[in-house]
Amino acid sequence: MFKKVPNYVRYIMTNFLAFFIYAGLFRLIFYISYANLEQASFNEIKTALSFGVRFDIKLSAILIVPLTILVLIFNDRFFTKKACKYVANIYLSLSFLCITLFYFFDFGHYDYLNTRLNASSLRFLSNLKISLQVLIQSYPIFKITFALILLSIISSKVVSLFYKRFNSANNKTATKVKVYYVFFLLLTLSFSIYNSFTHYPLRWSQAFFSKNNNVNQFALNPVLYFFDSFKFRNEGVDIVKTKRFYPAVAKELNLSIDSLNFKRTFSFSKDTLKNQPNIVIVMLESVGVVPMSYFGNPIKTTPKMDSIIKKSTLFSKFYVHKAGTAASVFSSVTGLPDVDGVRTASRNPMVIDQRIIFDQFKDYRKLYFLGGSANWANIRGIFQSNIKNLEIYEEGSYNSEERVDVWGIDDYDLFREADLKLAKVNKTNTPFVAYIQTASNHMPFTYPKQKDSFKPFTDNDISKKELEKAGFDGIKRLNALKYLDFNVGKFLERTKKSGYYDNTIFLFFGDHNTSMHATTNFKKEFDLGIQANHVPFFIHAPKYIQPKVISKFTKLVDIFPTAASIAKTPYTNYTLGANALDSTKTNNFAFIFNISNGEPSLALLKNDFLYSKKIITNEVHLHKLSGESLEDYKNELPEITKSMDSLALGYYHATKYLYLNNKK
Structure with a gap:
């Protein structure tokens, strides 16, 4: 033969x-x-x-x-x-x-x-x-x-x-x-x-x-x-610039200015909370503030989340650092913005090793759920190499394996499977911290014709004119969001029946805004190019924090420090996030990294200003966030421009420094 x-x-x-x-x-x-x-x-x-x-x-x-x-x-x-x-x-x-x-x-x-x-x-x-x-x-x-x-x-x-x-x-x-x-x-x-x-x-x-x-x-x-x-060989650290602009970052994060040191240790009284609360972090795929009816969208797109937000602590000025799912997962877990100008930091093997807060929940079960494969965008490496005893649940791990599209099982089954697993963990009286990554609200926008009480909109329900006014480019994008909203509400209903709702802190955040046309409510952000970064972040934990709206600027890297602080879990923060609920800290700004006309660009939101700077050509702009005018104030307000420049560059160079100097 x-x-x-x-x-x-x-x-x-x-x-x-x-x-x-x-x-x-x-x-x-x-x-x-x-x-x-x-x-x-x-x-x-x-x-x-x-x-x-x-x-x-x-x-x-x-x-x-x-x-x-x-x-x-x-x-x-x-x-x-x-x-x-x-x-x-x-x-x-x-x-x-x-x-x-x-x-x-x-x-x-x-x-x-x-x-x-x-x-x-x-x-x-x-x-x-x-x-x-x-x-x-x-x-x-x-x-x-x-x-x-x-x-x-x-x-x-x-x-x-x-x-x-x-x-x-x-x-x-x-x-x-x-x-x-x-x-x-x-x-x-x-x-x-x-x-x-x-x-x-x-x-x-x-x-x-x-x-x-x-x-x-x-x-x-x-x-x-x-x-x-x-491909990442030029992702080096400019230690001179890092040290030069470090004081601006230190001032905002209440760090010591004597030396380049980001380490902050937090401890809490043992009697503060009788029981260790569970933590569930839910990444809402492609959800920004623009398409949500809570934030003024004319179509009733998100009735379930609207109702939940009213019973939660909402951060109305929450921004992700980079518009992209992989970038947001990386930043939310590591506490460092994604400032890679070519692909995503999660794909960079040089920054895979990090000291993170997710790993510091002592005596907690740690779980990560997604409908598809954790190999996507090399996310597996970020989670598995940095979180001890992490349990990853992905395609092939679930009882329900009806793969609906490229992203695996849909959000209904994902939330159901996650709830079943978390309910079992809860019965062991072991606290848990879980990260659930949704995906149905992503192209190709797969949703059922009917699921329990969910029914999608039809062309007869919504006219093209109404869709355009609401910012949507088609009814499929609208229905995918409506389906995610339904599944979020359904998930909380399941947690109540499973018995762990009361003792759980739920943190919901959007990874980036979906592709939207300009709308009346957020036209200024659309014109300034930051609409994709403005997303919802709300904490639902009626037994632990009272419902309110916090209007200071917050950012993606703040999620885990905030979660650990609410749960009164001792932790050491080595990175750039901070407890968003700590009123004694300044930390009132948001940092964005994006590509502007093909060039890597930094943006900083603070007070009533948006400062932006292109990294290569050093082109600078300063705009007011209020009002309709797009006037550039960089020459009129040189002191504000200089101050925001120092903070933006400080945050950028500190991020690159920590990529390589925050290893376990």
């Missing part, structure tokens, strides 16, 4: 297997000499090894693709042309050499910094002479060089041997059979690169599943990890 396989197909698969075995040998060396997994459990090591093998398979498949293209172009003529022989042998020899070099540098890098090789290592090239001296003085460079040469010779000989072996193979295969084998080859390589049975491919963030950093490092493949982190 094997002899019927075309020799060029066997040639490709043999070299693919050789790459995999070669990477596996280096993984074994790393495990024996560097991994330091004495404190890791057997299950952690097994999981890390499983991910590691998958990463090695992915690398092997990627490396073999160029050779596969060459072979398939020439087909049976591949072994008859000398040029093909030389190109193939040179490419494969260089590939093995590159892998060897990567692993050699990776071993040294890990030995030096206890982290796998990544793009930040390129900084050593800026002082090449010093780096070479350190290398020569720290490592047996001559032995390493000899080993490199020896391995290069061996791999080159093996490559030549493979070519000769399959060149001499004389098998005749029918064209139809060849097509089947080629199809199987391409399918195998494609799956090896995708490397997942889920809706998301294998990603670097999946390696960061453990609180034990050594386990996570063992799971990585340094070649893939290097290029995954390469």
Whole structure:
């Protein structure tokens, strides 16, 4: 049977297997000499090894693709042309050499910094002479060089041997059979690169599943990890500017100005609360203030949440830092704004390791619920590597697995499944902190024709003119919001029946506003480009805080400090958020990072002003938030402009500093 396989197909698969075995040998060396997994459990090591093998398979498949293209172009003529022989042998020899070099540098890098090789290592090239001296003085460079040469010779000989072996193979295969084998080859390589049975491919963030950093490092493949982190190589820290503008941030957050230090410890009397309250944080997908009827939308879009808000503490001037779901999840969990100008901070492997408040709820069960996969936007890494004993519930974890669209199960089933799990935890008399990430109010806006008391609007109910006046571009977007509103109300009804409503603090926030036209109520924000950032944030906990409206500026990174403070849970805050309910703190501003005309831009809301500054061109604007005029006051009010500039830059540079200096 094997002899019927075309020799060029066997040639490709043999070299693919050789790459995999070669990477596996280096993984074994790393495990024996560097991994330091004495404190890791057997299950952690097994999981890390499983991910590691998958990463090695992915690398092997990627490396073999160029050779596969060459072979398939020439087909049976591949072994008859000398040029093909030389190109193939040179490419494969260089590939093995590159892998060897990567692993050699990776071993040294890990030995030096206890982290796998990544793009930040390129900084050593800026002082090449010093780096070479350190290398020569720290490592047996001559032995390493000899080993490199020896391995290069061996791999080159093996490559030549493979070519000769399959060149001499004389098998005749029918064209139809060849097509089947080629199809199987391409399918195998494609799956090896995708490397997942889920809706998301294998990603670097999946390696960061453990609180034990050594386990996570063992799971990585340094070649893939290097290029995954390469796109973020310029995310450096300007320590001079960080220190220069730090006093402006320190003043707002009541920090010491004597040194660059963001650490604040909070403790509470043991008798403050008899029982430890539960915490449930609900991220409301694509919900801003503009589409909500509570904030004046002419269509009764959110009757359930309107009613809940009236019995809650509402922060009417709450802004997310960056308009995007992944960015908001990252910021709400880490306490740091997402200031990545290319993609999202959650996708940056250099900032995955953070000290966060979510991890500090002692004796609490910690849970994360979403309808789809936690591999989305590499969110898994943010949660799992920073929160000890976190329980992630995602597609494949639920009793109900009716996947309605790309985002997995819909919000009705998500809330139901979350309630069932939380009810079980509550029966154990163990407090919990849960993060529920909704998704139905997102394109493609999937909602049922009817669900319990929910019925969507029809074209007969709402005219196009009414939709346009309310800011909606279509009835599907309106109905998706109405469905989310229904599910929020239904969720609280379930919690009451499940018995944990009274002893739970519910925090609801929008991750960003949905795409809306300009409306009468928020036209100024639309014109200033901050409508997408203005979202609802309300805390529903009748047993713990009285309903009221707080009109000071608050921001996304304030969520967890606020939740921990209400629950009277001792915590240490290392980042930029603050308790939004603490009236003794100034902390009355909001920070926004967005892209303005293709350029990264900072914005700061404070008092009655919006200050904005483009990072590259330094173009500055100062607008009043009140009134209808879009007049620029930067020249008329230079002192306010300067003050807000210092705070905006201080917050921005402090964020970048903490990305790399807030590690566990």
